[in-house]
Amino acid sequence: MRPFYRLIPPIRAMAFFFLSLSLSCTASAQDFDRAAHDLAARIAAAAGSGAKVFFDMRDLSSLGPSEAARARQSLEAELRKAGLYLVKAPPSDAVVHVMLAENVQEYLWVAEILRGGTEQMEMVAIPRAPTQAQSPPAPSLVLHKQFVWRQSAPILDFALLPPAADGLPRLFVLEPERVAAYRFDQSRWQLQEDAPIQHARPWPRDLRGRMNPAGDALQVSLPGVSCSAFARRAFVLQCAEDPKSEWRFSETGESATFSSVRNFFSGVTAGSGLPQTALPPFFSAAFLKSPESTRTILSGLDGQALLYEDLPQPVATFTGWGSDIAAIGSGCGAAWQVFATRPGDWTQPDGMQAYEIIERQAVAVTQPLDFDGPVMALWPASDGKSASVVVRNLKTGQYEAYSLSISCSR
Amino acid sequence: MKRTVSQFLVAASVAGLLLLAAVRVESARRPRYGGTLRVEMQAAVSSLDPADSSAEPSVSAAKEKLISLVFDRLIRLDANGHPQPALATSWDHDSDYKHWKFHLRQNVRFQDGVALTQDVVAQILATANPNWKITAAGYGIVIESGSPIPDLLSQLASSHDSIVRHAPDGSLLGTGPFRIAEWQPGRRAVFTAFDDNWEGRPYLDSINVQMGRSPRDQMIDLQVGKADLVEVPPDQARRAAESGARVWTSQLVELLAVDFVLGRPAAEDARLREALARSIDRGALANFVLQKGGEPAGSLLPQSLSGYAFLFPAAPDTARARDLFQQISPVPPPLVLGYDSSDPLERAVAERIAVNARDTGIIVTPKALTKEAANADAWLQRLRIDWSSPRNALARIEDAVGPPKAVLPALGSSPEEIYTNERAIVDTFRLIPLVHLSEVYGLSAQVRNWAPVSAAAGGDLRLADVWLGLPSGDAR
Numbered sequence: 112m113r114p115f116y117r118l119i120p121p122i123r124a125m126a127f128f129f130l131s132l133s134l135s136c137t138a139s140a141q142d143f144d145r146a147a148h149d150l151a152a153r154i155a156a157a158a159g160s161g162a163k164v165f166f167d168m169r170d171l172s173s174l175g176p177s178e179a180a181r182a183r184q185s186l187e188a189e190l191r192k193a194g195l196y197l198v199k200a201p202p203s204d205a206v207v208h209v210m211l212a213e214n215v216q217e218y219l220w221v222a223e224i225l226r227g228g229t230e231q232m233e234m235v236a237i238p239r240a241p242t243q244a245q246s247p248p249a250p251s252l253v254l255h256k257q258f259v260w261r262q263s264a265p266i267l268d269f270a271l272l273p274p275a276a277d278g279l280p281r282l283f284v285l286e287p288e289r290v291a292a293y294r295f296d297q298s299r300w301q302l303q304e305d306a307p308i309q310h311a312r313p314w315p316r317d318l319r320g321r322m323n324p325a326g327d328a329l330q331v332s333l334p335g336v337s338c339s340a341f342a343r344r345a346f347v348l349q350c351a352e353d354p355k356s357e358w359r360f361s362e363t364g365e366s367a368t369f370s371s372v373r374n375f376f377s378g379v380t381a382g383s384g385l386p387q388t389a390l391p392p393f394f395s396a397a398f399l400k401s402p403e404s405t406r407t408i409l410s411g412l413d414g415q416a417l418l419y420e421d422l423p424q425p426v427a428t429f430t431g432w433g434s435d436i437a438a439i440g441s442g443c444g445a446a447w448q449v450f451a452t453r454p455g456d457w458t459q460p461d462g463m464q465a466y467e468i469i470e471r472q473a474v475a476v477t478q479p480l481d482f483d484g485p486v487m488a489l490w491p492a493s494d495g496k497s498a499s500v501v502v503r504n505l506k507t508g509q510y511e512a513y514s515l516s517i518s519c520s521r
Numbered sequence: 522m523k524r525t526v527s528q529f530l531v532a533a534s535v536a537g538l539l540l541l542a543a544v545r546v547e548s549a550r551r552p553r554y555g556g557t558l559r560v561e562m563q564a565a566v567s568s569l570d571p572a573d574s575s576a577e578p579s580v581s582a583a584k585e586k587l588i589s590l591v592f593d594r595l596i597r598l599d600a601n602g603h604p605q606p607a608l609a610t611s612w613d614h615d616s617d618y619k620h621w622k623f624h625l626r627q628n629v630r631f632q633d634g635v636a637l638t639q640d641v642v643a644q645i646l647a648t649a650n651p652n653w654k655i656t657a658a659g660y661g662i663v664i665e666s667g668s669p670i671p672d673l674l675s676q677l678a679s680s681h682d683s684i685v686r687h688a689p690d691g692s693l694l695g696t697g698p699f700r701i702a703e704w705q706p707g708r709r710a711v712f713t714a715f716d717d718n719w720e721g722r723p724y725l726d727s728i729n730v731q732m733g734r735s736p737r738d739q740m741i742d743l744q745v746g747k748a749d750l751v752e753v754p755p756d757q758a759r760r761a762a763e764s765g766a767r768v769w770t771s772q773l774v775e776l777l778a779v780d781f782v783l784g785r786p787a788a789e790d791a792r793l794r795e796a797l798a799r800s801i802d803r804g805a806l807a808n809f810v811l812q813k814g815g816e817p818a819g820s821l822l823p824q825s826l827s828g829y830a831f832l833f834p835a836a837p838d839t840a841r842a843r844d845l846f847q848q849i850s851p852v853p854p855p856l857v858l859g860y861d862s863s864d865p866l867e868r869a870v871a872e873r874i875a876v877n878a879r880d881t882g883i884i885v886t887p888k889a890l891t892k893e894a895a896n897a898d899a900w901l902q903r904l905r906i907d908w909s910s911p912r913n914a915l916a917r918i919e920d921a922v923g924p925p926k927a928v929l930p931a932l933g934s935s936p937e938e939i940y941t942n943e944r945a946i947v948d949t950f951r952l953i954p955l956v957h958l959s960e961v962y963g964l965s966a967q968v969r970n971w972a973p974v975s976a977a978a979g980g981d982l983r984l985a986d987v988w989l990g991l992p993s994g995d996a997r
Contacts, residue, residue: 313628316721316985317552372722374551394551412553434551455550456969456990485550508600 143182143218144189146237150220151189153233154207157224160194162204172213175470182211186220252443252517254465254477256500259512260284260293260300266501266510267320268490270329284512285322285331287314290338292346306348310336317374321358324493332358335371357381361491365398365405375412390423395489397438399447399468406468408449410436416451418471427471433461435489437498443519444476445469450498450515452486453479460505461486465517477517483507552970556989557727560750561734561742562586565707569693571683572649578905578921582774583732585680589981590712590728591632592683592695595623595642596674598978602909604674608637608684608696609661618669625661629719631686632700645684646677671934675909678979698723698985708732724988736865740766743963749989750968750982753961755814756866767964772976773816773823773906773957777870779858780902780922781951787856787898792845793883794950797856799842800881801874803835807956810869815956821918821943823957827911829940833947833954842881855884859897862889867901870955903958908976911939915946922952966990 158164168186170179186209190197205226212219218237223230260269264286272281275294282293282300289307293300312335321332331338331348338350359366364382369375370392378390382398393409407419408429416432417425433452440447448465451473455461461484465477487510488501497516504511564583567573571588574581595609609623629637639657646662647655654665664673676682686694693701696719699712710730716722734742739751740761753761753768762768779797781788788794803817819835820827858874860867871887878885890897904921907914912934919942933939946952960980964971969990973982 311628313717313719314721316718316723318721372716373554452550456988457550457552458970458972461550 140181142237144185146218146220146235147182147185147189148192150209150222150233150235151186151193151195153235154190154222154224155193155195157231157233158195158205158207158226161196162226163196163198163202164190164205164207165199165201165203166190166197166207166209168209168211170211172211172218173471174211174218179211252441252448252465252476252519254463254480255516255518256463256480257514257516259514261504261507261509261511263509265318265503266488266512267318267333268322268488268501269499269512270322270324270493271514272324283322283324283329285320287318287320290322290329290331290340290346290348304346306340306346308333308336308338308348309350311352312371315370315372315374319369319374319488321360321490323359323362325362330359332356332369334369334373360396360398361495362493363398363400363495365396367393367396378409390419391417394434395436397436397449399438399449400440401447408436408438408468410434414454416473418468429473433486435486437489437491439491439498439515439517440495441517441519442496443517448476448517449473450489452489455485457485457487457503458505460484461502463489463500463515480515483511552724552986552988553990554722554724554988555726556967557729558725558750558968558984558987558989559748560728560730561739561748562730562732562752563734563736563739565733566710567706569701569704569710571680571685578775578903582905585980586982587710587712587730588680588683589697589979590699590984591693591697591701592680592685593697594678594680594683595625595646596678598675598678598909598974600975600978602675602978604678607678608642609677612674614673618671618673619666621664621670621673622658623661623664626719629696630717631694631696632715633688633694634717635686635694637684637696641686642684645686646682649682672910672913675913678909699728702727718985720985723985725984728984740963743965746965749965751963753963754866755958755961756811756869758814758959758961759812761961761963767966767968769962769964769971769973771960771973771980772825772908774908774960774976774980775958776818776821776902776904776906776918777815777867777955777958778818778821778902778904778922779874779899779953779955781899781953782897783951785898787853788951790849790853791950792849793853793856794953796842796845796849796881797874797878797883797885798950798953799838799845800877800883801953801955802837802877803955805877806870806873810873811866811956811958814961815958818954818957819947821946821952821954822911822914822939823906826906826908826914827936827939827943829936832940833943835954837877839881842883846882855886856898857886857888857896858899858901859888859890860901862891864903867903871901874955902952906957906976908978908980910934911936915939915943918952919946 168183187197205224208223210221212221220235222233260282267285269285270283274280280295284291289305291305292303294303315334323330327341329340335352335354335356336350337353338348340346340348354371356369356371357366358369366381367376370377375392375394378392390409391411393411395410397408399406404421408416410416410432416429416436418427420426431454433454435452437450438447445467448467450463450465453462460482462479462481464475464479466473467476482502484503484505486500487503490499492499492514497514500513500515502511562583564580566580566584566587569587569591593608595607596604597607599605608626608629610626611624612621614621625639625642631637639662643655643657643662656663684696688694698715698718698720700715702713703711709732712728714723714726736752736754739748742748743751743766758768758770781794807813807815807817817835819833820830822830824830858871860871868889875885875887888897902922904918907917967989969988970986973980
C-alpha cells in the first residue's frame with residue numbers, strides 16, 4: 112500500500128491546480144462544522160472510542176490561514192466530543208493524518224487512520240457555497256476613459272506632460288519611426304517637432320515601445336534600442352543599440368528585460384521584490400504596492416496571468432484576461448487596481464476592466480469598458496494614478512490614445 | 522480505498538488539465554510566435570515565378586496567394602484599392618503621367634541577405650516591362666513611358682511586378698515574409714519565416730501547403746485536425762457553417778459565365794445565344810444550386826465594383842427566349858455545354874442551365890470535358906475579378922474571353938466608358954454572366970488574427986500576420 116504521506120505531493124499539486132482555477136468559491140462555517148462532526152465520528156469508529164490519538168492536519172486548500180485554523184479547531188473539538196484523546200506526540204493508539212484539500216466543486220477532508228498496522232481512509236466532502244468572493248460585490252469604483260489623440264500611424268505609447276515654460280501642456284507620441292511632440296495650443300494639439308528613431312534592424316512585427324518621461328528627460332525603450340531626449344531643449348533623440356533592452360514600467364523602479372526580436376519580456380524583473388530567477392516570459396506586468404511588499408502579476412504567453420508574492424512560484428492564476436495588464440494606484444478601494452484587457456485577437460474589439468486582488472482572487476471592481484478595436488498598448492502613466500491605452504479602431508483603422516483612470520464613487 | 526483516492530486524484534487532475542487547456546486556447550490576445558500552418562488547396566501550382574503565366578484562372582488565383590508570401594512589390598493597395606507604400610516609400614509623377622519617380626525603402630534585404638538596391642529593382646522591373654524605360658537614381662528609380670500610364674501604381678501593385686531575384690542555383694528570392702524552403706511543383710510547398718523581413722519576422726515558423734487536394738479531402742482534413750486552412754466550394758459553404766465549421770467568405774471575386782466558342786455553328790446564331798441567356802434562372806442557380814454561395818449576375822462586374830450592375834437585369838425572360846428560339850429555322854442541333862470534369866459545382870450549374878433551356882425548347886447537352894477538347898459549343902468559365910479597378914477588371918475579362926478587341930471601343934477609365942464596353946460585350950451574348958462567387962475558406966480553431974485584405978487590395982491572405990492560438994511550447 113502506498114503510504115499516505117506519499118500522496119502529499121500529488122495532492123499538493125492538485126490543490127495548487129484547483130487553487131488556480133477556482134479560488135472564487137468557499138464553504139460556510141456551518142458546512143465545515145457539520146463535516147468536522149461527520150469526519151470525527153468516522154475517525155472515532157476506526158480508532159475506537161476512548162483511544163489515544165496522535166492527530167495532525169495539513170491545509171492544501173485555498174482557504175486562508177484563519178479559515179484553515181478554524182476548521183482545525185472545529186475538527187479537534189469534534190474528535191474530543193467523539194470520545195478521543197488527542198495527544199501531542201506518539202505513543203498513541205492510533206495516528207490520524209488529516210488533509211484539507213479541494214476540487215472544483217467542493218472542499219475535501221481526507222483522513223488516514225493508522226492503527227495496529229492497518230490503515231483506513233475516510234473522506235468527507237464539503238460543498239462550496241457562494242460567498243462574497245464568488246459573487247463579487249457590485250462594482251463600487253468607476254472607470255473613466257478620456258480621449259487624448261488619434262492618428263493613422265501606429266502609436267506605441269504616449270505621455271502627457273504638465274505645462275512647460277510656455278504654460279502649454281505637452282503630448283509625446285511614440286511611433287515606430289519617430290517621436291512626435293505636440294503642444295496644446297488654441298484648443299487643440301499641434302505638432303511642435305518630431306525626431307526620428309534610428310535603428311539598424313527591422314522592428315518585430317508586433318512592435319511594442321515604452322516611453323518614460325522623468326522631469327525634462329524622456330526615455331524611450333524599443334526592442335533592442337533605447338533612446339533618450341530632453342523635452343525642453345531642441346527635441347533630438349539619441350538612440351543606441353541596447354541588446355539588454357531593460358524597460359521601466361513605472362517611476363517606482365520596476366523594470367524588465369524585453370526581447371529584441373519578439374513581443375514579450377524575457378522574465379527578469381527588477382524592483383518587484385521578486386528574486387531575479389528564471390520567471391516565465393510575459394507580455395505585461397502589474398505591480399501592486401503595499402507598505403509590506405509588492406505583489407506582481409505577470410500576463411503569460413499562454414494567456415494566463417500569474418500572481419506572485421515573495422517567491423518565484425506563483426500563488427494564484429487568473430484566466431480570462433487578455434495579454435495586456437497594468438496596475439495603478441488610484442487611492443480608491445484597496446488603493447491599487449489592475450487593469451486587464453479581454454481575450455481574443457486583433458480582429459475583435461477589446462474591453463477593459465479594473466480588478467482588485469483580494470485574498471489572492473481577482474475581484475472586478477468596475478464595470479467593463481468597451482473599445483472599438485483591440486488594445487494595442489497598455490502602460491501605467493508616469494503619474495502612477497492612470498494608464499495609457501492605445502486602441503486600433505476597427506471601424507476607422509486609426510490608432511486612438513486614451514487615458515484611463517478610476518474614481519472612488521459613482 | 523487507496524485506489525479510490527488515486528483514481529480521484531487522476532480524474533480530477535485530468536479534468537482540470539482539460540479545462541485549463543480549453544482556457545489556454547481562448548486567452549492571450551497578443552500574437553504568439555511559432556508553429557506551422559497547414560494549408561490545403563485544389564489547384565496544382567507548377568511555378569511560383571510571377572513571370573510564368575498560367576492558363577487556368579483557378580491556378581493563377583492560387584499562385585497569387587503563394588506569391589505574396591515570398592515576394593513584395595513597390596506598391597500595395599489598401600482596402601479601398603488606394604495605393605500605399607510597400608518597397609517604395611513615396612512617389613511622384615509629371616502632369617501627363619509619363620515620368621514617375623519612386624523612393625525606395627532603406628535597409629531591405631532579400632532572403633539570402635543581399636541588400637535591395639535601386640539598381641536591382643530597376644533591372645527586375647525593366648525585364649518585366651520592356652516597354653518602359655527604367656533607370657536607377659540616387660533615391661530610387663525612375664519609370665518613363667512614351668504614353669501616359671495613369672494607372673501605374675495599380676500595375677506596380679500586381680504580382681506581375683513582384684520584385685523577384687533569381688539565385689545562381691535557379692531558386693527564387695524575394696524580400697517577403699517567407700522564404701521558399703521546399704518546392705515540389707503541383708504537389709507540395711514549404712515556406713519558412715524570414716527573420717529579417719523589413720516588416721518584422723512573421724509569427725508562424727512555417728507554412729506547409731499541399732496542392733491538388735479535392736474539396737472533400739480538404740474538408741475531411743480540416744475536421745480531423747490535419748489542416749488549418751482549406752478551400753470550401755461556394756455551394757458547400759452554408760452546409761459547412763451549419764455543421765459547425767469555422768468558415769470565412771470573401772467579397773465576390775469570381776464570375777461564372779457561359780463562354781461561346783467562336784466559329785462553332787451552334788454558337789454563331791445570335792438569336793440562339795440570346796435565347797439561352799434569357800432562359801437561365803440565375804436566382805435559382807444562386808439560391809439552390811449554389812446554396813446561396815453566389816449572387817445572380819446579369820453583368821460581368823459585380824455591383825459593388827462597378828456601381829452600375831443593376832442596369833443589367835439578371836431575371837429570366839422565358840417568353841422572349843421562346844420567341845427568339847422559334848425564329849430560328851431549321852431547329853439548331855443540341856448545344857454542347859462543356860464544363861470542367863473536376864469541378865462538381867460547374868457540373869451542377871451546367872445541368873441546371875440545361876433544365877432552364879429545355880423550358881424554352883433549346884436542347885443543351887452538358888458534357889464533362891477537358892479544356893483541350895474542342896468539341897463544345899460553349900464552356901462554363903470561372904473568371905477572376907480584378908478588384909484593383911473596374912477598368913482593370915473588365916480589361917482582364919476582355920483579355921480572357923471577350924470578343925475581338927476590334928469590335929469594342931478603346932477601354933477608357935470613366936464609368937460611362939467602362940459601362941459602354943461591358944454593355945457591348947454582354948449584348949453580343951457571347952459571354953453570358955451567370956453568378957458572382959466568393960472565395961470561402963475553412964479555418965481550424967487555432968488560426969488567429971485571420972484578416973485577409975479585401976479583394977480591392979488584391980485578396981492577399983496576409984498569412985504573415987496570422988498566428989496559431991494553441992500553446993506550441995516553443996514561444997520564442
